[in-house]
Amino acid sequence: MGCGASVDANTSQARAAPMPLPPRAENVLACIQENRPLDDLPDCVADLHYGMPASLKQAPMRLLKISNVLAWTNLRVYEEVPPSACLNLPYSEVDDALWDQAAVLSWRWGAPKPPKLQHGYSPMLQPQFSEFCEVLTRLRDNGIQYVWIDWCCVPQYSSSPMVEIMRSKVFYMRARSMVIIPTFHPIPPEGIVRLLLVKAARSLKKRGHKSPQCAAAADVMNSILAREQVAGREYFSRVWTLAERMARHGRSEQLCNWLSLEAWLGMVVDAMLKSTDDKTASQIYKKILGTEAGDLLDKILDPLAAAVKTGSMLVAEGLEEMVAQLFEMAVNMWKSQSILEEAPTKPWLLSYLEEAHTGVYQAWNEGDRVWAVYSYFCWKQLDQLQPTALLEALQDLARVAGAHRRHMVGLAKRLGVDKLLPVEEMDERLMKAAEVGDVSMVQQLIEQGANTQLTNEKEDNVTALFLSCQKGHLDVAKVLVAAGAPINGAKTSGCAPLHTAAMNGHIEVLKFLLEAGADKEVCFHDGATPLYVAAEKGKLECLQQLLDAGANKNVKLKKDGHTPLCITVLNHHTECVKALLAAGADKNLALKDGATPLYLAGEKGFADCLKLLLDAKANTELGMESGATPLYIASQNNFPACVELLVKAGANKNASRKDKATPLYISSERGHINVVNLLLEAGANIESTFQSGASPIYVAAQNNRVEVVKALIAKGANKLIKLKGGYTPIHSAALAGHVDVIKALIEAGVDKNLALDDGATPLYLAAEKGHAEAVKLLLELGADKTIGDSNGKKPKDVAKGSVSSLL
Incomplete structure (x- = not known):
């Protein structure tokens, strides 16, 4: 079914403005076959009918009258379809004669479903609706009176759609005809794309007198150019539309029975253009076109990418001839007698489970990869909203197909239910092998189906990949990542593989993880990133690698605001301080209490770190909420070397805290004579007073700092300064x-x-x-x-x- 995600659709719906379209260059559908009764269909699809639960058979279904739909300006949502425009009757009462007059629509929604009912809204955009009306007219002219459309025939807002989701494949199986309506996109604005299509069309036209396929392709390409739009490639990549096409198994239908030639060639054009950026975009089309045409498509991509990048056809000589040849082959495929359909058999299911996790088919949500095909093989009714039910359905399909556990593990990961898989003995052995670095054992266990997603709940939810990275086992890490191990899978604390590689200095493992796409900003719950922990532990190589990779050098911890530069200073990792400053780390970014890296260097007495910060022009006056500056704290803690560097850098030697204490005051109080002398030589104010009125000489006398008292006297300090009551030194x-x-x-x-x-x-x-x-x-x-x-x-x-x- 073509259902879409629920988001605000106002913007998308605005694109549905009517547009004039030129006449069609080719019949909309080449032919409409006679219907086949239920008993003539293969068992693998007929069983969908015979195995349907009675409750589903008795539930009413809806068929729209084509004559009414043709009178609409766009599709109407289920809740707004008038009773006169449709038939409503139990599925069990729809016989072969009625199905002989019915068609089903398989399509790609052009706009998403709004979260709430919007009057008059339709996910079918106007170019789609125009195409659909032409198809409906052709169907009506061939004796087909009814059509089933999910948007109109499946409850969207008034009740659960699950009955129709479960049985809709039966409708696709029994209807006389299935028609495909893709999305449509404007031709890319780059002039080179249009020029390429024009030149290909001209080449096809020149050969048209010799080849009907070339003539047809030329006419269609000219129609596409006149309309300024191509059909989107997405239809054949969707898992729901795959399931709908499979229901036609046994009818020997071809592309020309399902969609117009213009739509088909438009899809090929779109797949070809999208593949210049993402070569997987044409994967399903190569499968449909066959080996020879698929190989030709591959040959086209590099010169096409060069032409698009440079905006010149001159860099891709002969490109238009290859594209013309591809279009000719695509016309052949549209009319080909080779059978396109896929059968819902056990061998097919096994191959599907092998590739479903690779992204060959797309889905609105990952669970659709299971639910879209589930009822072909199992009629068990499960709650599709529950992860446990999704896993159960996957296990059912695996049992039906006779799949290996590794197939189930791969798809379970894609579905996000891998952590719900039962733990087996091989999973635990994988953990141990990864931790000790036994790469051959790891490979063997993965081939047997060991779950690379498993976490050890007893050990902080650690993964096998985490253990290998923690111990520095590069080869094991490579094997695990290649097998789909969660590269960012973190422990309960938030510590990820990249964290443990960084904090343990495993530079080669860290490089590999970054190259493999590990999130360089993954965080502990306290906010610590891999770069932060590398800085904290003084792992210079790892720190530099993360800096080179563009990791955030100013990340802050949540609780106290610590940054990588702050923690390297606190832990006296001088070379790391140098690397961070060279990379442009904010030298003045403070902790929540106001302490800057320079303040912390002064507090700890790390003169080498302090000099690096001063050379980087760190602000000497930023300090704590109390008003304490780097010079103040260095003076308080008796670090003369730091005091000297700060004074020479121009730090304010009289900067006081909120309580009026200055560097000279606090160093006098504590008897730090070397610091006092430095400050006196620098011209510090010897008469600055504390909030009580006490001066440096007073507090030095009070605390028996005789050398300080003598030094202050020598500098002319007021020996008779008075406090309340007349108290003097x-x-x-x-x-x-x-x-x-x-x-x-x-x-x-x-x-x-x-x-x-x-x-x-x-x-x-x-x-x-x-x-x-x-x-x-x-x-x-x-x-x-x-x-x-x-x-x-x-x-x-x-x-x-x-x-x-x-x-």
């Missing part, structure tokens, strides 16, 4: 008992008796906290132990423990 040092800092500050001229707002002196604070060594130092340096606070309390009054004895 010497007070913070006294509170903490930092003897060396107290001494350095006093030696630098700080008043040893400098008081807080409440009158407390450094000696008072040290005594209060029980810092005996600090008290001793201050007393030695002449601190006044009689100075009290605003309440009159003196150091001795607040001293803790043994400190009071010092006062």
Whole structure:
């Protein structure tokens, strides 16, 4: 049946505008044969009738009145056909006499089926309908009154179509005539195509007086050129139309009984033109035309492709003569007495199962490859919407044909039900052989029908191909891929064969997978691609190969936004960093928290990676949400080499976080004297203050960073900077008992008796906290132990423990 996919059809239907057509150059159908009664038909098709379940026989069927259809402007959908335009009666009541007055339509829909009923819509476009009306007129003139058309005779929206899908082949078997209506396409706009057809037509015309076939071909080609359209090649490639043609087995019908010569030659033209890009486009036509014409078609393709590419016939000398000869042979085939039909027998079914997965026949959905032929061999009613039913039907056909398991595995893969196949012992052996690299055993098991699609649920759904790639067994991987193993078949985690080859550094396996069409952007569930994992593991060769193949170098992980460049920096894979930068990876692309590759290099202290990024002009000021920059984090983590490189690159040495902490502040707080010196030499602001008001010297004093305090004093830092309450660096040092800092500050001229707002002196604070060594130092340096606070309390009054004895 010609049914199409359900999509929005507004655009497609717009193409159905009426168009004027010139007179036909050849009879629409060469002849219409007498009907053959049911009992005269071969058993392999007659059994469709005799084996039909009673429920299907009693269900009503519809035949359209040709006189009514000829009065329509286009086909009407089942739900909009008026009762007066058709017969509705149970199939069991349609006898040979009525079938003798009936025809069936086998066709390729020109437009898809809308998801919802659209008034007046038809999938038959106007060029098709014009052709069909001419055919119907010829049928009517030969005593045929009725026609069966799927769009009009099978429920499309009001109920399930399954009854007619199951039994429609019987209608094709019993009707007196079957007619074929293909789609029609405009002649390609390239001038060279039209010129070729004109020259071929002229060549045919010159030979027309000697050959009726040449004369007929010339007339038809001129008609095609006048109409500016050719019939589409797709009809003979569809699996449903194959099933419909098979129902005519035993009638010795030829192409001229089914379709016009113009339609047939148009199909040959279209197949020939499409094959310049895809040589499989003419595969079925070579089968129909026969060996000699098929070989000629093959010879035409290369010079034709050259002519189309250059836009010149001069590169394809003699091409028009070969094309003319092909058309002459096609006319012979149209009128040939050789039997074209295929019989629905067990040998045919076996050959069909062998090639159905190769794509010789096309289908709207993959399941049609089974359902289109199923009722020729099995009347068991299954739910065609269920994958398990599809597998069951495939298994039924395999048993009928006596097919080898490998036939079923290949088609099961195409149908998407391979994972539902029962696991056999050979499948498990295939897994083991692939893992250890036993290529001869792998080949042997595949020939026996081992399922290359199988996944090991106990091992994260790993496949045989995955195991071979993980271990680097190139020869095994080649054999498995050639046998149809899923090249992108991933484990539960999303890890695919290309991932495992990349992360394990198996460069030759990785090259092969890429050449074989593996998806270079296949992802773990966290978003990691093969390029990402190659970068993560530092597999430079694999990384470079993926970069050369055009893999996304800026892919991000879903959770934290890690990129290949970020992870190579974090893992210190310097050569990988260099390769990514050379390939144009975004040097400033940050993690979700704002960390850039440069920030990460500064954070980890990887000066070599940081220099590569700076040489690539990475932005030195991009940083975290907190405001921390690469210079800040390098200063915090005490990486002088990174600090020096960043300062020389012009990084802002005073850039602060949101809390106002600067690189100098944080390095002073942590006592990183080498970093402090670098920043001081670079001119960092020594008076920048934290949100509390503390400056670098204050926080250095507070944390006993005496070398930093001395360095800051040497650069002229304000030793008397005050915080709330009058606290200065010497007070913070006294509170903490930092003897060396107290001494350095006093030696630098700080008043040893400098008081807080409440009158407390450094000696008072040290005594209060029980810092005996600090008290001793201050007393030695002449601190006044009689100075009290605003309440009159003196150091001795607040001293803790043994400190009071010092006062």
